[in-house]
Every structure is written in C-alpha cells, then in structure tokens.
Amino acid sequence: MAVQIAVIDDWQDVARNVVDWSQLDDIGQVTFVHDYPADNETLAQRLGAFEVICVMRERTRFDADLLGRLPNLKLLLTGGMRNAALDLKAAALGIQVCGTDSYKHAAPELTWALIMAATRNLVAQANALRAGVWQQGLGGDLHGKTLAILGLGSIGQRVAQFGQVFGMRVIAWSENLTAERAAEFGVTYVSKQELFEQADVLSVHLVLSDRSRGLVDAEALGWMKPTALLVNTARGPIVDEAALIKALQKRRLAGAALDVFDVEPLPPHHPFRTLENVLATPHVGYVSQQNYHLFFSQMIEDIQAWSAGQPIRLLT
Template structure:
C-alpha cells in the first residue's frame, strides 16, 4: 500500500507546482483546496491518510482530532512553529510533527504595505478614482512620526531599519524587553502604556500565547491618539476584535490594517468586513513565491526523510529517558 499524503488548505491550488511531490517513493499525494472547520468532516476526509501537510495554522491538530486519525504517522507544518498543533497529544498518539525552514521577510514587507495603504488612504483613493473621483483624502507623513512596536523579536527588529529610512522614531515594548536589547535593535524601550500613547503607527509582532491573547483591549486602544493607526500581521486574538470594532466605529483611532483575524477564513458576514477606515488582507503575510517554494520543498524533504527513517526538523521529539 502506498503512503497516503494529504496537503491541506491549498487555497490557491498552487502547492503541487512548488515541489517535486512525484519524487516521493511509493506515495499517493492529494491536494485539498478548500477549508473544513467541522471535526467530523475532517475525520471523514483524513481518516485514511498517513501524512498531513499543514499550511500554517489553518487546520488545527487538536487532541480530539488526533485521537480519530489512527493511521496518521506524520504531520508536516510549514514553518518551525505552529501553535495550533497539540504536540504532546501527537507524541502520545505516535505522530511525528516536523517543520520546515523559511524566511520571515515577507510578513515584514506586508506590514509596511498595510502601513502605507493606511496613512495614504490608497484603497479609498483607488476606489474613488475608478468611480470617476479625484483627491478625496489627506495623507499622513511618516517622516517625523513614531512607530511603536509591540514585540521586538525577529519580525519586530526587521521593521526598524525601514522605519529609520522613512525618518521615523521607533519605540518598543514587550514583557521581557530590556533597554539594552531595544537599543541594539535601534529602538527605545518604553513601558506598555507609553507605547500606546505615543505611537502614530502601532505594529504588532508577538507570538500568540496565553499571556498575549487579548493583550490589546479597550483600555489599550483608549490610550492611543485619535490620529494613530493599528497594524496586526501577527495573530488575530492578540487584539480584542469587539474592542477594535468599537474604537473604529467611534473614531477613537484613525484606522487599522489587519492581515489576521480571530477566525480564518473571515466569515462573509463578519462586521470587520464593513468596518470603517480599515485595510484588510486575508492572512497573506507569508504568501509569496519564495516562501511557498521554501515551505513546500521543505515539506517534501521532511516526508522523504521520515520515510527513510531519519526524520528532520522534529518539533515533538520523544523525551530522553532519565538517567
């Protein structure tokens, strides 16, 4: 029997073209271009597969789902971190979880695309000119403005040289950030309240965890200037969506650029789709040719290594026996 491989959530129907799936020995690969939320439907689809290839966190591998996939032996996630996989449960059920290497540059570039779209009202002016209009908005200068970074890890640090090139001041805060680490990245560390109060553009670059979920709520949004913009290319639940909707509707902030949401794909009737002064993109921070090539080639390499008995980039290794 061939090893059956399911490639999930291939929304653009491009995964097959980015890697040599046919080079995998004695395998049958199937690509799924839709997304399923319902666990029963997922089980019906996946129960016969030995390997799953996951595109980021689109389909969570929770304990309850893993328990119902007895044939599953390998899950490969694009990237080296996936908070939607229960790694401990996977290990208990004998499922090896592997990741793939890749670059984070694409997400930083999208963050700047959202910032520029917001401060120069590009979507609104584009729509207006196509409708026969001309010059409806007044833009905001980045030169001399303050960029606030909520998180100064790898992605946050990558924002700094671009901000400096625009002539912006850069301030930052995260729970463990030190003055020295901020200075080495080219930013000034401030406390959390000051970050929200001083930022003209506040960009989020944190990993979603128990301590960051809901970190940006009504209180934090109330500290922001009415002329300030919020940008989130990290994870939706870091921001309280209802509090953000209220702030936008009441004009408490100038606007928001969002690439991530609490629920993805964003439901067609979600109020954010109608929210004023927003630029929305469908979680495409990582969706570039280079990233897809790195990830899907890496997925094929991970499957081949597993089949050869030498798994690579393992994210849930078996614990070492105590001596």
C-alpha cells in the same frame, strides 16, 4: 505499498505548482485537498486514509480528538517550526510532527505595505481612479512620526529598520524587552502605556500565548491618540477584537490595518469587512512565492527523511 500523502489547506490551489511533488513518486501518492476546515467528524472522513498530512500553518486544528480519529496517520508536517493548531502532546502518542524553515521577509514586507497603504489611503484612491474620480482627500505622512512596535523579535526588528529608513522615531515595548536590547537596534525602550500613548503607528509583532492574548485591550486602545493607526500582522487574538471594533466605530482611533483575526476566514458579515477606517487583508503575511516554495520543498525533504527512517526538523 504506496504511502498516502495529503496536502491540505491549499485554499488557493497553488501547492501543486510551487514545487515538484514527483520527487515523492517512489514513496507514495500525493493528493491535494482544498476544502476549508470543518468539524472533526467531517475531517476524519476526509483525511482518514492518509498516513502523511501536510498542513499550512494554523488553518486546520489538529486536537487530541481529531488525532484520535486518524489511526492511519504517522507523520504530520506543518509550514514553519511553530503551529498553535497542533496538539503536540497528543501527536506524541505515535505520530511524528515535523516543520520547516520560514522565509523571514514576507511578514515584515506585508506589514510595511499595510502601513503605507493605510497612511496614504491608497485603496480608496485607487478605487476612486477606477471609478473616474480624481484625488480623494489628503494622505497622511510617516517621516518624523513615531512608530511603536509591540514585540521587538525578528519581525519587529525588520519593521523597525523600515521605519528608521523612512525617518520615523521608533519605540518598542514587550514584557521581555530591555532598554539595552532595544538600543542594539537603534530603538528606544518605553513602558507599555508610553508605547500606546506616543504611537502614531502601532504595529503588533508578538507571538500568541496566554500572556499576550488580549494584551491590546480597551484600556490600551484608550491610551492611543485619536489620529493613530493600529497595525496587526501577528495574531488576531492579541488584540481585543470587540474593543477595537468599538474604538473604530466611535472614531477614537483613526484606523486599523489588519491581516489577522480571531476567526479565519473572516465571517461574511464581520464589521472589519465594512468599516471605512479598516484596511483588512486575508492573512497573507506568509502567503508569498518564496515562503510557500520553502515550506513545501522542505516538507518534501521531511517526508523523504521520514521514509528513510531518519526524520528531520522534529517538533516532538
């Protein structure tokens, strides 16, 4: 009997064309579901018939309650090897969970695009040109300025390299970082307070955890220069959203460039949609051609391996 396979969270309706899903024809039938996340009762009705579900990152939350409402589910697949929206302990009760590799350049490239666009005020300049206006105000500069990186992991390291190419002084801090480790990448280790105080551009590159949640709070934002730019392409809850909104409204911070938020999709009347000193994008740091191709091609491999009784890239 054909296995019922769902590809969900495909909000842009792109999944069917990124890879060749006919590779699974001898295993089962693939259905593409484009709906946004909903309550568990609705999700259970929507997904109850499927034995295999492919999810995109952390769009739909699979908690113990929802997993308990999906008795047919045998295999849950996610883009990447980490997904905080999946209850892996509950999934271990008979559901196998597998992941994929990630294209490592997508998020750093988007981070730098945001830094440059916000610094040079490119959105306003482009919109002015379209409106028939010419040269609105002055753009900022990066050469000689200080790039502060909160979290010098694989993404933070690449962003540091970009900053160095642009002639920026690069500093970094995280709870696990040492001066020796930072020096390996030509980066200066500083204290947390020094990181925020010295930053002309502060870019967040931490994994969301109990330790990092709310780490960029009102106190930390208060340490920053009023001319500084905060950039977050990591996870929304690392930054205290209410404190950031207040700082931006009162111009205690020059601006913010954000790709991630506490609630996604961003609510319709959220201040980040209207504040003039915010450049906001809809969590597209991982939404690139190569990353999606890698995610979905390896999901196909995961399904084939699971069907053959030899699952790969297991998260549980």
